[in-house]
Structure formats: C-alpha cells, structure tokens
Amino acid sequence: MIPMMQTLIFISGKNWVLSLAELSAYFKARAIRFKLDYFSTEFFTIIFEKELSPSVVDDLGGTIKIASFKAKVPTETIKEAFLKKSKSAQTQVVETIVKTDILKNMAQTEGKLLFGISVYTSDNNIKTAGGGIQRYIGSHLKEELTALGKNSSFMGLGKDRGKAQLSHVEVLKKEFVEKQAEVLLCIGKTDTLIGITIAVHNPFEFQKRDVYKPNQRAIFGMPPRLARMMVNLSACTSEKTLLDPFCGVGTILQEALLEHATVVGVDVNSWCVKAATENLEWLEQEYRLSDADFRVISGGVAHLAEKVGVESVDCIVTEPDLGPALKETPTKTYAQKIISKLHPLFMDFIEQSYQVLRPNGRLVIVTPYIRTRSKERITMTIDEKVKEIGFKRIYAFTDDMFSANAPDHGRLMGLPSLVEMEERHKVGREIHIIQK
Numbered sequence: 001m002i003p004m005m006q007t008l009i010f011i012s013g014k015n016w017v018l019s020l021a022e023l024s025a026y027f028k029a030r031a032i033r034f035k036l037d038y039f040s041t042e043f044f045t046i047i048f049e050k051e052l053s054p055s056v057v058d059d060l061g062g063t064i065k066i067a068s069f070k071a072k073v074p075t076e077t078i079k080e081a082f083l084k085k086s087k088s089a090q091t092q093v094v095e096t097i098v099k100t101d102i103l104k105n106m107a108q109t110e111g112k113l114l115f116g117i118s119v120y121t122s123d124n125n126i127k128t129a130g131g132g133i134q135r136y137i138g139s140h141l142k143e144e145l146t147a148l149g150k151n152s153s154f155m156g157l158g159k160d161r162g163k164a165q166l167s168h169v170e171v172l173k174k175e176f177v178e179k180q181a182e183v184l185l186c187i188g189k190t191d192t193l194i195g196i197t198i199a200v201h202n203p204f205e206f207q208k209r210d211v212y213k214p215n216q217r218a219i220f221g222m223p224p225r226l227a228r229m230m231v232n233l234s235a236c237t238s239e240k241t242l243l244d245p246f247c248g249v250g251t252i253l254q255e256a257l258l259e260h261a262t263v264v265g266v267d268v269n270s271w272c273v274k275a276a277t278e279n280l281e282w283l284e285q286e287y288r289l290s291d292a293d294f295r296v297i298s299g300g301v302a303h304l305a306e307k308v309g310v311e312s313v314d315c316i317v318t319e320p321d322l323g324p325a326l327k328e329t330p331t332k333t334y335a336q337k338i339i340s341k342l343h344p345l346f347m348d349f350i351e352q353s354y355q356v357l358r359p360n361g362r363l364v365i366v367t368p369y370i371r372t373r374s375k376e377r378i379t380m381t382i383d384e385k386v387k388e389i390g391f392k393r394i395y396a397f398t399d400d401m402f403s404a405n406a407p408d409h410g411r412l413m414g415l416p417s418l419v420e421m422e423e424r425h426k427v428g429r430e431i432h433i434i435q436k
C-alpha cells in the first residue's frame with residue numbers, strides 16, 4: 001500500500017467514460033500514482049500519492065473542473081435534509097461546511113465577496129432538488145460570512161436553469177478559482193463530498209485553437225478537445241515523437257505540440273500538408289513554443305514506413321477517413337457498404353503502423369461507428385488484423401487503478417474501445433488503443 005496524500009474531485013465532460021480513460025492514461029504516462037476512489041457520470045474522486053498541480057487541467061480535453069476535497073457527509077443526510085426537509089439534517093450539512101477552512105479562505109478576498117455553489121449528482125431525485133439545495137446552503141453560508149465580518153453575495157442561478165451548476169465560463173469570468181469562491185457539493189451513492197474548485201477548463205483556449213488557426217475545413221479537422229483526449233490516451237509526453245498519418249489541418253498535431261512532443265504529420269492531400277504546416281507555425285508563435293519540433297510530409301499511408309522511417313515514432317494518433325457525410329440515418333446495408341469500402345485502407349494502415357512504431361509504441365485510432373435505421377450500430381472489426389500483426393489491445397481501465405472502496409467497475413474494465421457520439425450525429429467515433 002502506498003500512502004495517499006491528496007484527494008481531488010474531477011468534474012467530467014459529457015462523455016464521462018472517455019474523460020476517465022483520459023485521466024487514467026495521462027497519470028500512468030507520467031508515473032503519477034493514483035487510486036480512483038469513486039466514479040459516476042458526473043464526477044470522480046481520485047486520491048494521489050503526491051500533490052497534483054491544478055494546472056494539469058490545461059492538458060486535459062475531458063475535465064471541466066478540479067476541486068480540492070474538504071469534507072464529507074453521508075448522502076443519506078443530504079436526502080433527509082433536502083428531500084424530506086429535515087431541519088436537523090439541513091443544519092448538519094451547513095455545519096460540515098462551516099467546520100472546514102472554506103469560509104475563512106473566502107473571507108480573505110478584498111472588497112465585497114461573491115461566491116457560488118454547484119451541485120453534482122447522477123441521482124435524478126436529488127437533481128431536481130438541486131436548485132433548492134444551492135439556495136439553502138448559499139443563504140446560510142452568507143449568514144456565516146456576515147458573522148465572520150464579511151459582506152458577501154451569493155451567485156444564484158435562474159429557476160429555468162436545468163442544473164444547479166455554475167458553468168466553466170461563469171467560474172472563469174467571476175474568477176472563482178483565484179478567489180476560492182466556488183463550493184462543490186458532489187453527491188455520490190453513499191457519500192457526499194464537499195470541495196472547493198481549484199482549476200477550471202478554459203474553453204476559450206480550445207476555441208482559439210479551433211477557430212483562429214489560419215486554415216480550417218471541417219472535413220479535414222476534428223474538435224481540439226477530442227484531439228487532446230486522444231493524444232493523452234496514446235501516453236504521449238514531452239520526450240516522445242507522435243505521428244498523425246492522416247493529419248488533415250493538423251488538430252491532433254497541434255495538441256501534441258502543446259504537450260511538447262516532437263510531431264510528424266502526413267497527408268495525401270497537398271492542400272492539407274500546407275494547411276497543417278501553417279497551422280503549426282501559427283501555434284508555435286501564439287503559444288511561444290520555443291522548443292517546437294514538427295514536420296508535415298506529403299504522401300499516402302501506403303508508403304508510411306518509407307516516408308517516416310521504420311521504428312521511428314512512439315505514438316500514432318489518427319482519425320482516417322470515416323466515410324461520406326450522411327444527411328440521413330443510413331440503412332444497415334448501406335452502413336455495411338461504407339465500412340467494407342473503408343476496410344482495406346484501415347487494414348493497410350494498421351500494418352504500416354506496426355513498422356513505423358517503436359517497440360511498446362501506441363496507436364490510437366478512430367474507426368467509424370454508424371447509427372442505422374434499425375437502431376443497430378455498424379462498426380469496423382479490427383481485432384483479427386491487430387492480433388495477426390502482433391499488436392495488442394490496451395484496455396483503458398485496469399483493476400490496479402481502483403481503490404478498495406471504489407464502486408463495482410467490472411463493466412468499465414471489460415470495455416475494449418471508447419465511443420464518442422453526439423445525439424445528432426449519424427456517424428460516431430470508436431476509439432481504439434493498441435500497443436506494439
């Protein structure tokens with residue numbers, strides 16, 4: 001057993017499984033020792049052996065907030081307090097917060113103090129009570145702050161807001177991290193954790209890389225947050241070389257360059273080669289990357305080993321062609337036709353990848369995940385090829401990352417791939433992690 005020193009709460013993005021997989025890969029790649037103590041669709045509790053810098057939030061595509069754990073109360077008490085309206089339980093919740101250093105730290109803010117409260121839970125009954133919980137705790141903390149000699153106001157949310165949560169933009173704009181002024185109430189199955197936000201995702205930075213880079217075309221790009229999550233899944237760190245052989249406008253390359261990796265792009269389309277190069281040059285200037293090391297080469301993946309070099313890269317992260325843009329949900333037959341047409345390109349590419357990767361190198365690859373009219377999902381089978389070549393599949397979740405108290409995680413450990421698909425999309429992404 002290693003002694004564990006710091007407990008942090010991570011608020012996940014929409015795709016919590018992918019967010020959790022990213023965190024686990026990020027920590028493992030940096031030999032940061034951790035245990036996952038709790039997970040739910042909304043938040044994770046992670047215990048670390050050493051203190052983690054809050055700035056890691058800028059390296060993550062799938063984490064919205066990080067909070068420092070301060071205290072806990074049984075979730076039963078929360079239910080008594082806010083579903084059954086027990087006065088003594090309500091008092092107990094407020095007293096638990098008052099006993100921490102949360103109010104004292106807030107009270108040190110100059111001028112009038114503005115503070116906020118966000119409630120995270122995957123329990124629908126409690127979710128509907130979220131606004132009430134927020135207002136009750138807010139008004140009582142305001143009274144406590146007055147008793148500490150601090151004039152404060154509580155940032156309430158309109159009743160029309162579905163969730164009793166401050167958005168990352170609100171937290172950024174009100175400078176709640178610097179002012180230690182956002183209290184989180186993370187309601188789990190048995191325990192409710194109380195924390196204070198210490199880091200928040202900055203959507204403007206990701207947006208800047210998405211919309212202000214000189215060259216962009218949706219069909220040759222992807223969302224930077226997803227690109228960053230994939231880079232992290234590949235265990236990419238500053239001393240490694242990362243290749244994207246279908247680099248398009250270079251979104252994946254950009255995110256890897258921000259991790260200070262050496263990056264190599266390849267694309268069959270000469271416009272993309274120029275576009276990605278210019279985008280990387282822009283990033284180098286915009287982020288003042290004095291150590292930026294990148295090159296983009298023109299070529300098809302058929303001759304990848306010749307172009308890039310045998311056993312010359314540590315990570316390959318890529319999204320090849322996912323087929324035509326679909327206006328309507330396809331039939332099963334049409335979806336299967338799309339997959340068969342793309343199949344040879346993917347199989348050739350997997351073979352080439354093996355040659356280019358160094359031993360233990362990782363390939364993170366997206367394959368199409370197609371929704372059909374019959375509701376069946378049509379996907380591409382790559383397992384046979386992966387095995388035949390000598391690659392092995394990496395499971396994002398392993399038993400050793402869970403603490404003895406963690407909820408049942410059998411289902412997570414059995415997941416061979418990660419799926420990213422929005423409600424409105426016909427074609428989603430199936431993300432595979434494969435190792436040489």
Ligand SMILES: C[S@@+](CC[C@H](N)C(=O)[O-])C[C@H]1O[C@@H](n2cnc3c(N)ncnc32)[C@H](O)[C@@H]1O
Binds near residue numbers: 302
């Ligand atoms: C979906 S885009 C990739 C997005 C990119 N990964 C990013 O980070 O923005 C797919 C790219 O694959 C390229 N491509 C298609 N067939 C190819 C092939 N046989 N060899 C190399 N590139 C190819 C296309 O030109 C296109 O730019």
